[in-house]
Amino acid sequence: MIWNEHIEAASRDELTNIQNERLVKMIERIYYNVPFYRKKLQEQGVKPGDIKSIDQLKDLPFTNKTDLRDNYPFGLFTVPQSDIVRLHASSGTTGKPTVVGYTRADISLWSEVVARSLSMANVGKNDIIQIAYGYGLFTGGLGVHYGAEKVGASVIPISGGNTKKQLQLMQDFGSTVIACTPSYAAFLGESIQKGDIDKNNIKLKAGIFGAEPWTKELRFQVEEMLGLKAFDIYGLSEIIGPGVSMECEHQCGMHIFEDHFIPEIINPKTLEVLPYGKVGELVFTTVTKEAMPLLRYRTRDLTRLYTDKCECGRTIVRMEKCLGRSDDMLIIRGVNIFPSQVEAALLEVSNTTSHYQLVVNREGNLDTLEVNVEVDEQFWSDEVKVLEGLRTRIRNSMASTLGISVKINLVEPMSIARSEGKAVRVIDNRKKQSS
Amino acid sequence: MIIEQLSVFIEDKTGRLTEMTKILAENNINISAFSIADAADFGIVRMIVNNPIKAKQVLKENKFSVNITEVVCLVVPHESGGLYKALQILSKNNVPVDYMYAFALENKASVIIRSPSNDTIIKVLQEHKIELLKASDIYSI
Numbered sequence: 001m002i003w004n005e006h007i008e009a010a011s012r013d014e015l016t017n018i019q020n021e022r023l024v025k026m027i028e029r030i031y032y033n034v035p036f037y038r039k040k041l042q043e044q045g046v047k048p049g050d051i052k053s054i055d056q057l058k059d060l061p062f063t064n065k066t067d068l069r070d071n072y073p074f075g076l077f078t079v080p081q082s083d084i085v086r087l088h089a090s091s092g093t094t095g096k097p098t099v100v101g102y103t104r105a106d107i108s109l110w111s112e113v114v115a116r117s118l119s120m121a122n123v124g125k126n127d128i129i130q131i132a133y134g135y136g137l138f139t140g141g142l143g144v145h146y147g148a149e150k151v152g153a154s155v156i157p158i159s160g161g162n163t164k165k166q167l168q169l170m171q172d173f174g175s176t177v178i179a180c181t182p183s184y185a186a187f188l189g190e191s192i193q194k195g196d197i198d199k200n201n202i203k204l205k206a207g208i209f210g211a212e213p214w215t216k217e218l219r220f221q222v223e224e225m226l227g228l229k230a231f232d233i234y235g236l237s238e239i240i241g242p243g244v245s246m247e248c249e250h251q252c253g254m255h256i257f258e259d260h261f262i263p264e265i266i267n268p269k270t271l272e273v274l275p276y277g278k279v280g281e282l283v284f285t286t287v288t289k290e291a292m293p294l295l296r297y298r299t300r301d302l303t304r305l306y307t308d309k310c311e312c313g314r315t316i317v318r319m320e321k322c323l324g325r326s327d328d329m330l331i332i333r334g335v336n337i338f339p340s341q342v343e344a345a346l347l348e349v350s351n352t353t354s355h356y357q358l359v360v361n362r363e364g365n366l367d368t369l370e371v372n373v374e375v376d377e378q379f380w381s382d383e384v385k386v387l388e389g390l391r392t393r394i395r396n397s398m399a400s401t402l403g404i405s406v407k408i409n410l411v412e413p414m415s416i417a418r419s420e421g422k423a424v425r426v427i428d429n430r431k432k433q434s435s
Numbered sequence: 436m437i438i439e440q441l442s443v444f445i446e447d448k449t450g451r452l453t454e455m456t457k458i459l460a461e462n463n464i465n466i467s468a469f470s471i472a473d474a475a476d477f478g479i480v481r482m483i484v485n486n487p488i489k490a491k492q493v494l495k496e497n498k499f500s501v502n503i504t505e506v507v508c509l510v511v512p513h514e515s516g517g518l519y520k521a522l523q524i525l526s527k528n529n530v531p532v533d534y535m536y537a538f539a540l541e542n543k544a545s546v547i548i549r550s551p552s553n554d555t556i557i558k559v560l561q562e563h564k565i566e567l568l569k570a571s572d573i574y575s576i
Contacts, residue, residue, distance in 0.1 A: 375444050375477075377500045382442030382479050382549075383533055384472045410477055412446050414498045 003119035022287035033078035101291040114147020117246035125152030132180035134160040139241030171201040182214035189225025204228040217347035253318035345401040439487040444500040470536035510566040
């Protein structure tokens with residue numbers, strides 16, 4: 001079902017007109033209300049009246065995550081505090097968190113894009129949705145919550161964690177939809193498989209999974225374990241939260257709600273705009289957000305865009321599942337490595353769980369990569385040779401995918417840290433060691 | 436004649452074995468037989484305890500990776516040639532063995548054997564009048 005057919009299936013001309021009109025107003029708002037942007041635009045000799053269409057975006061300045069930190073907490077807001085009705089913040093693993101604010105209209109816009117997203121998974125008033133994203137400063141829980149209420153679903157705001165209760169309510173309430181991180185979905189699936197739960201008591205039909213990169217191999221695994229169709233939702237708090245783009249039932253890329261968030265793909269080194277179809281860094285300009293509109297925000301996510309028509313009838317541009325974050329990319333002995341590649345290699349070896357962690361060290365002048373893989377009782381026998389065989393299969397699969405040798409450590413279950421439902425995938429000790 | 440053995444995956448970290456035995460002690464689990472197979476960075480503890488189901492449960496609750504493996508336990512006289520006699524029968528009948536460990540108690544010695552085919556090993560040993568312990572016997576040693 002298409003929530004807003006008028007927009008989602010509009011012609012390219014109609015969309016471009018909407019975008020142009022909104023961009024003009026957005027530039028005016030940031031120029032007159034945010035000293036940071038006024039200075040940046042003035043440096044480039046740009047005055048509000050100069051910008052008339054999205055074709056001119058390519059000449060405008062970028063916004064980086066560091067700009068958000070430098071203007072912590074409210075420096076990029078275009079409205080007075082009295083108009084702000086909500087604040088969210090990123091987990092801030094390094095330094096200060098990044099803060100985002102929402103006006104009442106922003107919350108309404110957010111509900112709209114999440115409603116469009118959920119409709120792609122055919123979630124509606126006859127559904128019971130269990131929202132197992134964390135509620136709080138993280139945008140996942142509350143973001144999906146408001147959109148789910150908008151489509152009229154019955155919402156279980158259970159938040160993250162407490163697996164036992166998740167599984168109990170899932171059965172007792174008959175949840176038809178689950179929204180959580182893909183790694184938590186895998187964890188729930190494993191718990192169902194090894195627990196005393198009768199799979200027939202689980203009525204899930206759709207999963208709304210996002211907030212961390214995941215592979216198609218993990219998708220198949222989760223779909224099989226939970227007996228549902230997995231939908232990829234994309235978003236980041238700086239842009240709005242979940243609901244920037246979402247996959248429809250044809251699972252061929254995520255439709256971007258480009259009437260609100262104008263995407264571009266750039267070469268992260270030269271900063272040139274790349275044509276559709278080319279892989280590069282995803283950049284968004286939020287043309288409708290009131291509280292904190294961002295101009296050409298660099299997401300660090302690597303992907304590509306395409307506009308060929310989707311079978312679902314939507315005409316809005318699609319983005320491929322992110323290949324990884326340029327921030328997450330590790331350069332090990334000169335080879336570019338994404339944690340998602342490690343995950344894919346791991347899942348190629350049958351029977352391995354998806355809980356893993358990369359540990360990078362430097363010994364002398366040589367980088368070393370170790371991958372810790374949790375050993376789950378489902379797949380080990382008590383014979384050393386079987387475990388060693390498993391280790392060899394994982395090592396071979398990684399070596400052929402990554403092109404470098406990897407040391408595999410088999411570790412005890414639950415020994416890899418999980419934070420806020422997001423798995424900690426990488427520990428890079430090289431910076432620590434060199435300082 | 437089949438005995439449930441507890442197998443626990445243990446990372447090579449100081450204190451991990453102590454932790455495991457502490458949990459068993461606190462839950463009144465008594466260990467009758469115990470062995471460790473060690474690889475480079477992990478080990479597999481195999482043990483016979485008085486209540487394998489409960490032991491598995493409490494270890495799992497404490498985040499250990501634990502399985503129950505079915506083994507047999509045969510009894511031979513505690514004297515030279517005792518084990519040889521039993522193993523001779525197994526090799527003559529082509530019964531494969533994955534691993535084994537033993538403990539002696541007064542005039543008898545007990546040998547725990549893991550074979551890919553428990554039915555065969557039980558049949559062969561019984562035909563040759565080798566004493567096998569029942570689960571109830573060994574759990575209460």
